Amino acid sequence: MAESPFGVRLWRLLSQRRPTFDTSIEQMRAVLARDADVSGRELAAVIRDGVVPGPDLVRKLAPVLGIHTADLFVIAGLPVPGDLASAWPMAPWDVGTVLRHVIRMTTDERRQLQALIGSLPTPPGTEPAPSYDDYPDTPAALLLRLLRNRNIRASTARLLKEVGDGPYVSEATIFGLGRGRVVITPQYVTAFAHLLGYLPSDMVALTGIGPVVEDARVHPASSEIAALAWQARRLSTEQLDTVIAAAQSIRQT
Incomplete structure (x- = not known):
């Protein structure tokens, strides 16, 4: 066994x-x-x-x-129960789409969007999210699965860079992490920690890849961005449409 x-x-x-x-x-x-x-x-x-x-x-x-x-x-390497599962998989939008607007927002603008998300009814529980990946059991795969638990696709190179000072790489490189074609480094782990809302020291412990990059140039609102991502993880496609439209409107006012 x-x-x-x-x-x-x-x-x-x-x-x-x-x-x-x-x-x-x-x-x-x-x-x-x-x-x-x-x-x-x-x-x-x-x-x-x-x-x-x-x-x-x-x-x-x-x-x-x-x-x-x-x-x-x-x-723990277990399926996430339906009452806790994110809305993943979803198309064409995901929570990462929302975050691409959020990283450019002011504090007041983020609060407006958070209030909107908080006002939306929570969709009913779903079946456990299917395991669509065939990743080996590696630290990188764990990080990508935690992203998916926020309904964020692996195409997050820009978000990792702007939120957690991740390396300047292509989206394909992030996908390559999960399949073991790209070496996971402390810079990745620290960046993922900030995007996921973890203390970098805890993420280093969970992955076994460190040390923490202490001089990372982290987004000043990284904690709020991570919290908003968690708040939005169960939104339906229609609700995400509403939130994305509101984010666009808020940034234009």
């Missing part, structure tokens, strides 16, 4: 978050089990032995770890 990637990812995350150098992973694991109200034995089996976590365990761990529950399913 293949081991789950979740154990190693969670181990690295707990290691990175240790409050002191002397704090052991076993202590971190015990605190996590207590705070999440889960079995210490079950959690140890996942971290130490690579046992595939159950959906209930993932749902309980997510809020304690401070990670979106839907994202933690992706990090």
Whole structure:
């Protein structure tokens, strides 16, 4: 039986978050089990032995770890349940289309758009998003799947550059990351962290690719941009049409 990637990812995350150098992973694991109200034995089996976590365990761990529950399913290598899944796959627009307008907005303009998105009814849950990729289980594939969990396609080279100071590359290069044809570097990981709304140190831990690029020229509103992307991830095609039209109008006024 293949081991789950979740154990190693969670181990690295707990290691990175240790409050002191002397704090052991076993202590971190015990605190996590207590705070999440889960079995210490079950959690140890996942971290130490690579046992595939159950959906209930993932749902309980997510809020304690401070990670979106839907994202933690992706990090655990599990299908995202229908009640949490993004609207992906979608055409012709995706949330990345919205962000291309948002990165040029002022603070007040972003707030207007956020208010509009917040006023739209949440579409009902869908079936779990199908796994259309055949990517190997790599750090780069994890990053692209987290993008998809925001209904953002892999064609994000410009967004990565402008939000997180990613490398100046083509869209085809970003697709190549998932298939292992392009080497994932710390610059990519740091840029993805800012676009996805993660602390770069946490993303380095989850992927195992670092260190953090401390001097990255990050968009001053990167956190707000990432939050807006998450807010819009379940919008329907018709709702995205409305939001994109509003974004265009807001920027022209």
